[in-house]
Amino acid sequence: MPTADSSSSPFDPLVVLELVSDTKEEAVTWLLSRIRDPQQIGGAGLLVEQIGPGVGAEEKDNLNLFLVGASLERLLSGAEDLGLFKEYNDGSMRGFTRSNKHNFKDFKGDGDGFLSMAECQYIVKHELDTLRAKEETHVPGYSHVKLYPGKSINDIRHYYGEGQALYFGFLEYFTFALVPMALFGVPYYLFDWEDYDKYVVFAGFNVVWCTIILELWKRFSASLAYRWGTLSRKKAFEEPRPGFHGVLGFNPVTGREEPLYSNTKRQLCIYLVSLPFVLLCLYLSLYFMMIYFHMEGWVLSMHDQDPTFWTGVLLYIPSIIYAVVIEAINLVYRYAAEFLTEWENHRLESSYQNHLVLKVLVFNFFNCFASLFYIAFVIQDMALLRQSLATLLITSQILNQVMEAFLPYWLQRRRNKKMIRKFQKRRAFGDKELPLADQVRLEADMCTYLGTFDDYLELFLLFGYVSLFSCVYPLAAVLVVLNNITEVYSDAFKMCHVFKRPFADPAANIGVWQLAFETMSVIAVVTNCALIGMSPQVKAYFPDSETQLILWTVTIEHGLLAFKFILTFLIPDVPKHIQIKLAQLEFESLEALKKKGKPLLSQHSGFIAVCAELLCFHLFLGTHTTRLPLWLALLLL
Structure with a gap:
């Protein structure tokens, strides 16, 4: 049911965020600002509005409930960031990119309806899960709740899809x-x-x-x-x-601060x-x-x-x-x-x-x-x-x-x-x-x-x-x-x-x-x-x-x-026709990387192209696994 954010146009609520009824006002204000802030400054870039009390609601029913949604452009950028695969015009499944959005089968007009409800909710849920503290040392109003840069400030369960x-x-x-x-x-x-x-x-x-x-x-x-x-x-x-x-x-892989x-x-x-x-x-x-x-x-x-x-x-x-x-x-x-x-x-x-x-x-x-x-x-x-x-x-x-x-x-x-x-x-x-x-x-x-x-x-x-x-x-x-x-x-x-x-x-x-x-x-x-x-x-x-x-x-x-x-x-784990389509996508990805002129790729571009072609030919002949050619190519590289 469409509602309205206090500072934005009407949006469709996708997620309900519930806080305990006695949450301090400064903590609520801080959390909502982090959810609303643009991604460029560390926020989630989402839309949020508090729900008022219902008809006949009692005082104990006055919980902190918030509707969370996102603009269409924010959902599309989230789909690209998460690497969601959608059906391409040629019938294959490809990772969604906004620069190539009009070449996807169901993308019409501005893309409204392109993403399913489950996908939209997954995107919003992921953004809330990955919302992290910046320079705060504690949750406002709760000095005993310690924070550090990079700490997750949401604990939301995984749901279905x-x-x-x-x-x-x-x-x-x-x-x-x-x-x-x-x-x-x-x-x-x-x-x-x-x-x-x-x-x-x-x-x-x-x-x-x-x-x-x-x-x-x-x-x-x-x-x-x-x-x-x-x-x-x-x-x-x-x-x-x-x-x-x-x-x-410090995590040696990401370089971020996190518990060890x-x-x-x-x-x-x-x-x-x-x-x-x-x-x-x-x-x-x-x-x-x-x-x-x-x-x-x-x-x-x-x-x-x-x-x-x-x-x-x-x-x-x-x-x-x-x-x-x-x-x-x-x-x-x-x-x-x-x-x-x-x-x-x-x-x-x-x-x-x-x-x-x-x-x-x-x-x-x-x-x-x-x-x-x-x-x-x-x-x-x-x-x-x-x-x-x-x-x-x-x-x-x-x-x-x-x-x-x-x-x-x-x-x-x-x-x-x-x-x-x-x-x-x-x-x-x-x-x-x-x-x-x-x-x-x-x-x-x-x-x-x-x-x-x-x-x-x-x-x-x-x-x-x-x-x-x-x-x-x-x-x-x-x-x-x-x-x-x-x-x-x-x-x-x-x-x-x-x-x-x-x-x-x-x-x-x-x-x-x-x-x-x-x-x-x-x-x-x-x-x-x-x-x-x-x-x-x-x-x-x-x-x-x-x-x-x-x-x-x-x-x-x-x-x-x-x-x-x-x-x-x-008995192959993946049907042959799907193996061929996946190999074709892999070949196209290698060709695209080769055209970008990456230093490592330029040294072996001919070899990689040959390996990709051999892989497609290998699948076309009907062999049942792709592990050997990929393993051999990586070993030789």
């Missing part, structure tokens, strides 16, 4: 990829309901399936990222995290505190698992002594309780892992995320799958394995749906109940639209979206249940398909009605989660081969020598792993 779109794309792709397994699993399950040992064929199918779908996903995500302009976008120099702290010093923290201290924190804590949590998880097996044994003995309907129902109670305990422990551990990773004081956001993901994945994998591995390879009870897998899968899906969608929505409805009543009262008097101030306050009270971490983690665990042990319980794929269908709608619902709208987060792939899923697929190969080796059908071929059975199983497992890695190499 291409990153969120890639999550929904992966969720949809994973759901469709499960359909062949579900169609294959239903008749397999129906015809072998009582025979728990006929899983050899399905285990072999699992090995091939989990490898192929991940390789095809990389090609599909590359196509999406190229279409969105994020595949070949150069990653900007990564700034320190807002929460990073240390002794003030000893890497030795960080490593000591990781290996002397974080690692022992994770091991302790794994031990506690193992302890809870043994309690579960004691409960399971007690229930089984009770059922064997007096088999009735109620004792048959009681057989499922330990698994249900254990599934609930697993979810509760995972939730508590998640908060502890976040605290420890924050305490380790990582300089970069990427390093922080990698260490957090590693902590959470190791524990969740052990906590969710240790009991299944124990049943499969120690107890070797396939009937109990099927029952435990089904119970864990169904219970975890129900709990996740409740925790992710229904509970936040219920809390949000209660939180906004008073505001909604006011809105309904005004509608009764003919006011059909919610005033801007009340609309902003209503959305400001919504829950904060914490990113796709938990969503990917849920899909990772579901992928593990399916790829590791679904040969014993073929209906697992059917249950995951049904879960994913409801997940799409519940995630869309909570994004639209429960959480604040996130900012854009440009991404070219699903990041570290791709490696996590590929690691799970390697474990799946080993697990399914071991299950095949334990099957009675295979054991019948080695009645006299268990050693030969183990050797043959290990040999086949190594052969399948080799086949998996060969298949990974043969």
Whole structure:
């Protein structure tokens, strides 16, 4: 909804900036001036206006809310600074430049509508994130809040854009990829309901399936990222995290003043505190698992002594309780892992995320799958394995749906109940639209979206249940398909009605989660081969020598792993037509640099042109990777 800045023409608000209600006036004035100041003097060059109290607003509702926007020219310059890729007139994706703006496909007139809402919000959010102190020693009005030149003065969360779109794309792709397994699993399950040992064929199918779908996903995500302009976008120099702290010093790369923290201290924190804590949590998880097996044994003995309907129902109670305990422990551990990773004081956001993901994945994998591995390879009870897998899968899906969608929505409805009543009262008097101030306050009270971490983690665990042990319980794929269908709608619902709208987060792939899923697929190969080796059908071929059975199983497992890695190499990560377009852009960039007469380029211009032409020819012939020519060219240079 257009509004007006006090010193500029009307603008469309893109971001709402909220300060605590008791923020001192001098601090507010200072912050707003830094946001409004031109870039030439260290400001963000943005437009900002304070929101007045809404109709019927109480004193406690009078928060410091500010609408932040930008002029069209400022957005275009931000798009150029960030290197946003847009579609060119020839159909290729190129980095946007204002000097060449009229050659981009959708740039018409003055460019109004050229940038999407997500891109505009990402630009404004980036400018706020990179707003830094100049010569101030402290925040005006708060002498204890120290500042130094170059310190970030905003701490704003990353919100969605291409990153969120890639999550929904992966969720949809994973759901469709499960359909062949579900169609294959239903008749397999129906015809072998009582025979728990006929899983050899399905285990072999699992090995091939989990490898192929991940390789095809990389090609599909590359196509999406190229279409969105994020595949070949150069990653900007990564700034320190807002929460990073240390002794003030000079960055040897940028020459700017910023906190410095000893890497030795960080490593000591990781290996002397974080690692022992994770091991302790794994031990506690193992302890809870043994309690579960004691409960399971007690229930089984009770059922064997007096088999009735109620004792048959009681057989499922330990698994249900254990599934609930697993979810509760995972939730508590998640908060502890976040605290420890924050305490380790990582300089970069990427390093922080990698260490957090590693902590959470190791524990969740052990906590969710240790009991299944124990049943499969120690107890070797396939009937109990099927029952435990089904119970864990169904219970975890129900709990996740409740925790992710229904509970936040219920809390949000209660939180906004008073505001909604006011809105309904005004509608009764003919006011059909919610005033801007009340609309902003209503959305400001919504829950904060914490990113796709938990969503990917849920899909990772579901992928593990399916790829590791679904040969014993073929209906697992059917249950995951049904879960994913409801997940799409519940995630869309909570994004639209429960959480604040996130900012854009440009991404070219699903990041570290791709490696996590590929690691799970390697474990799946080993697990399914071991299950095949334990099957009675295979054991019948080695009645006299268990050693030969183990050797043959290990040999086949190594052969399948080799086949998996060969298949990974043969299937290119990026489709051929996209590789050619990227190579053409690289060649054009080299030609443009050569014409500028750079000293280093002038010495090797002929060689670089030949390398670029050889690279295009190399791609045209259909080879599957571009690493060798680029690596060779850089080595020779």
